[in-house]
Amino acid sequence: xxxxxxxxxxxxxxxxxxxxxxxxxxxxxxxxxxxxxxxxxxxxxxxxxxxxxxxxxxxxxxxxxxxxxxxxxxxxxxxxxxxxxxxxxxxxxxxxxxxxxxxxxxxxxxxxxxxxxxxxxxxxxxxxxxxxxxxxxxxxxxxxxxxxxxxxxxxxxxxxxxxxxxxxxxxxxxxxxxxxxxxxxxxxxxxxxxxxxxxxxxxxxxxxxxxxxxxxxxxxxxxxxxxxxxxxxxxxxxxxxxxxxxxxxxxxxxxxxxxxxx
Ligand SMILES: [Zn+2]
Numbered sequence: 001x002x003x004x005x006x007x008x009x010x011x012x013x014x015x016x017x018x019x020x021x022x023x024x025x026x027x028x029x030x031x032x033x034x035x036x037x038x039x040x041x042x043x044x045x046x047x048x049x050x051x052x053x054x055x056x057x058x059x060x061x062x063x064x065x066x067x068x069x070x071x072x073x074x075x076x077x078x079x080x081x082x083x084x085x086x087x088x089x090x091x092x093x094x095x096x097x098x099x100x101x102x103x104x105x106x107x108x109x110x111x112x113x114x115x116x117x118x119x120x121x122x123x124x125x126x127x128x129x130x131x132x133x134x135x136x137x138x139x140x141x142x143x144x145x146x147x148x149x150x151x152x153x154x155x156x157x158x159x160x161x162x163x164x165x166x167x168x169x170x171x172x173x174x175x176x177x178x179x180x181x182x183x184x185x186x187x188x189x190x191x192x193x194x195x196x197x198x199x200x201x202x203x204x205x206x207x208x209x210x211x212x213x214x215x216x217x218x219x220x221x222x223x224x225x226x227x228x229x230x231x232x233x234x235x236x237x238x239x240x241x242x243x244x245x246x247x248x249x250x251x252x253x254x255x256x257x258x259x260x261x262x
Contacts, residue, residue, distance in 0.1 A: 025207035027071030027220075031229040033115055037078045038106060040120045042085040049088070049119040049145040053156050058117075062158040063165070065205050066189060066213045070220040072229060074165075082106055082118075090142060091124040092133075099123070099133050099142045107140065112227045115139035115168060117161070121146040131157055131193050134164030136181070139228045141168060157198050159189065159205075159213050166190050166215075169223035189213040 037058060041048035052058045060076045067073065087105075092098040099118075103109055107116035116139065123130045123144040131148050134141035141164040151157045171190050172181070182192040187206070189196075196212075203209040215223070 026068045029068070029071055029073040030232055031070075031072045031224055032075065032232050033072070033229050034075050034077050035115050035117050036107075037076060037117045037119065039078075039081045040088045040118060041081050041083050042088055043083055045081065045083045047088065047121070048081065049121050050149045051119060051145075053149075053158075056158070059156070059158055059161045062199070062202060062205065063162045065202050066159060066162040067165070069206055069215055070223055072224065073232075087118075088120055089122045089124070090120050090133075090144075093124060093126055099140075102142065103140050110135045110138035110140040112138060115141070115165070115228055118142040119145050123147075132160045132164045134167040136167050136172065137170035137226075139168050141165065152198065152200055155200055157193075158200070159196070159198055160193070162213065163189055163193070163196070166219070166223065168228060169226040171219055171223055185214070187212055187214050188219075189215055190219065 035058070037051075039048055039051060052060075056062060058076045058078075060074065064073055086097055087102045090097065090099050090102060092100075095101075100109075102118055102120075103116060107118070118141070120142055121144065123133060123142060125133070129147065130144060131151075132141060132143045141161070143160055143164070148157045148160055166189055167181075183190040184195075185191055186195045186197045191197075197210070199205050199210065199212040201209075204212050206212060206214040
């Protein structure tokens with residue numbers, strides 16, 4: 001029994017070390033941003049846009065999971081409902097009815113220092129419909145919750161917000177191995193909605209499971225330079241020295257148990 005216990009302790013220490021060194025997967029969160037949320041309803045305050053799946057309001061869980069690979073985390077701050085039948089269905093082809101008009105009216109316009117998220121029912125653009133829209137290199141995005149939530153049998157497109165945030169952070173895939181505004185790799189977060197492989201659960205998200213919504217190292221480095229992000233304290237990250245001490249402590253524990261019961 002004692003010998004088995006000792007080997008088990010060593011095995012756990014080893015696996016933990018391997019996971020901690022897999023930096024390509026999950027980085028310590030050292031950059032954060034706050035997302036200010038506005039929920040559109042009609043003039044009477046009814047027919048409001050959905051706020052996300054029951055188990056993951058605002059897609060906060062999936063968005064944080066996806067951006068963990070860049071060491072970026074988000075807090076979600078619900079600001080208010082907006083009663084406006086005109087903006088409940090965004091139409092970028094009609095002057096006064098587009099996303100620009102909505103954000104200029106209620107959010108102060110695109111910003112280099114803050115991110116406003118508007119939840120609407122549908123979005124019409126010059127090229128048809130869209131699940132979401134976000135500025136390139138500036139804060140501000142809109143999500144078509146009626147279409148997003150009907151995707152995947154009602155589970156929703158759980159990476160739309162993360163994708164639009166990538167645009168806000170200034171990701172220009174055409175300079176990072178893609179074509180036009182988007183990556184050509186279906187497993188990349190910045191692939192267009194038409195070809196991107198969309199996760200259905202958190203375990204599909206890179207690096208685990210199916211490995212969807214990946215970011216390249218160039219994309220990570222690029223996004224982390226965004227002025228929309230703030231630095232967070234680094235003092236909660238275990239130092240290598242203390243990890244080594246932890247291993248030694250466990251070894252000592254194993255040995256002492258062996259001596260005690262062996
Ligand atoms: Zn896009």
